[in-house]
Amino acid sequence: MEKTEDVLILAIESSCDETAAAVIKNGREVLSNVISSQIALHTLYGGVVPEIASRKHIEKINQVIEEALQEAGVTLEDITAIAVTYGPGLVGALLVGVSAAKAISFAANKPLIGVHHIEGHICANYIENKQLEPPFACLVVSGGHTHLVVVKDYGEYEILGKTRDDAAGEAFDKVARAIGLGYPGGPKIDKLSKEGNPDAIAFPRAKVANAVYDFSFSGLKSAVLNYLNSCEMKGFEVNRADVAASFQKAVIDVLVEHAMEAVKEYGFTKLAIAGGVASNSGLREAFEKACAKRKIEFYHPSPIFCTDNAAMIGVAGYYEYLKGSRSGYDLNAVPNLKLGER
């Protein structure tokens, strides 16, 4: 029998503040994963500034792609197809990756595959868990997204619940700013939480009426701000570590509870987490415990594949490639692209 040829995907990601490119072999093997982060730059402004992010992407995009090819030890000629994030994300940022990917696809005569950013985050779980296959439940938590998703098959998703207001990561950023930790909030709160008492302050665990799997974090954020205000008015000294720990626990409790309810209701034996907040150590521990108790297999990517990266886009792109999905040269950035839409 003839040996089937390797499928090499060159993937490009520029949806927010990381310029990234990667080469993925046969869907699950990462040959390279280059990420140029702009975090230091945006820290000056207390958050991501879209215009600055877009300008940085343009400056870095070719170096990042060239480095990804070089590290993988391949040339553009060896590549089977080009995958690129086309949404959701910041439109100006997305357009840099999309435009570059289209031009490369056009000039090198390689098929082009537009990839959904969240789909990429979910697929990050395939990289280090070679045995993981759909169906499974996945909780996507990041600065822009909080989605509880059923992964029915490769590229087939059903959204069970999502946030009605702030994303989990957004709440982390806002609370971090309020207690003077700065941007990005997630890792800073996670670190400070370790020194605090998670039961010190009773912050609310919000439920959304008639939507058991939906989330709401704006109430929690307000409760933290009110607590800080009232301490200031009464002249109490705020224990920042306790605030961080209690806040983080409140977020985690809701995430775990919703995910466990879904797993029980749908009878899943596998649960994965994904997205930037999935590298939060408190969140991981809580999920490990909850899953062990219920004998559910728990999956999570390493932090490097939780943050925005192109390897995950390459994995998602690979499965789209196998299904025959191809994008045209008119592929546009879609800032509010819905999961499961194409």
Place this chain on the structure above:
Amino acid sequence: MKILALDSSGLVASVAVIENDNLIAEYTMNHKKTHSQTLVPMLDEIRNMIELDMETIDAIALAAGPGSFTGLRIGSATAKGLGLALNKPVIAVPTVDALAYNLYGSTSVICPLMDARRNQVYTGLYEFVREPESTIYEMKHVLEQCAVDIQEIADKINELGREVIFLGDGVSVFAEKLADIIKVPYSFAPACCNRQRAACVATLGQVLYEKGIVQTAAEHAPDYLRLSQAERERAEAQKNV
């Protein structure tokens, strides 16, 4: 020598291929669709129509700014992607220079106007000069491309005291205002030559290429002529401390 040129700096999307002194193809659109949806499909159409082997291109020229930030980046990322895939250099042509080149040989002063919002324009002043023995005109800067208040460029024009031709998408925005503030004879360029054209970018690109003024695709970035709003505000705030 073969040059592929792009211009997506304004409302117009335009692509062209020139070979030495011949324009082989040009495709210009001024329609609602975004440049992201039109630019590469237009390139594809040209490639098919003229049976273009992309490997035969010597360089990619583009209108490198100023212009709409997003438009510039779509052009720039496209040029960079082409340059990366073909291993060819990028030629950054000043947008306003290329716009002015529409009116080659004019004896009037040329003043392109691109609407830059906040009552500002991306503009410049140009003239065509021919040495007595020469068979071609050379375009000279009277004022290099810049982002200024409409009043400021009007003052410069009045001071110069020469007849001027306006062109560009800023003309319709500021036509009434110009009637009030311009004190010299002036006119507006007609539809055939009053917007960005990639053929002009290619022609000026060839001049720069011959002078060795090229960039690697990796190092190229647009010349916005303006900081982002966040950077401007931050600089202001620091000045006031």
